[in-house]
Amino acid sequence: QLHLQESGPGLVKPSETLSLTCTVSGGSINSNDYYWGWIRQPPGRRLEWIGNIFYSGTSTYYNPSLKGRVTMSADTSKNQFSLKLTSVTAADTAVYYCARRSTGSSSDYWGQGTLVTVSS
């Protein structure tokens, strides 16, 4: 059974960089069949798709609403992929989820989510 687990600081100061890692177990990220992505949900608001990455890093897509502040990477040796979001503000406070999706489909496996609060 595939399992995804987010990890990273729960509190980030304004203007700093949010960094999260998703560790995948029960399967390999090294597959041509899947994209690995991030989705967030601010408190009381709808889900927002952040972006996704192919295991080789050759194909990434980021939501333009994040104005170039996002970078994703994948480490096949650790079976992990990561998210960096720079210059954070309070508006970036959210539960962040990592997820897997098959090419041409929607996300099927999700991590449990991790709350990141932006505050001084």
Next chain:
Amino acid sequence: DIQMTQSPSSLSASVGDRVTITCRASQDIRNDLGWYQQKPGKAPKRLIYAASTLQSGVPSRFSGSGSGTEFTLTINSLQPEDFADYYCLQHNTYPHTFGQGTKVET
């Protein structure tokens, strides 16, 4: 971006009711749509993919229909464990976008 307009934003229902939730896309997304259920403090769980295909392990009282710009999630004979939030997600075009959600409550 493709806008996903989901309705209603909330609805009140009872056990045994039939519930219908609608998502409209601002442009044709073929059948590139999934439906998710989310309970408080939990990750979303996919119920339907490709607009009408039931995810393995999901009860058959859930069904999805539609293509193009209009989609429907139906829950037949609502059960106590079905009170939750529901979201649609289009993955036809980047950036993928979610509907605003529907809260199904008693």
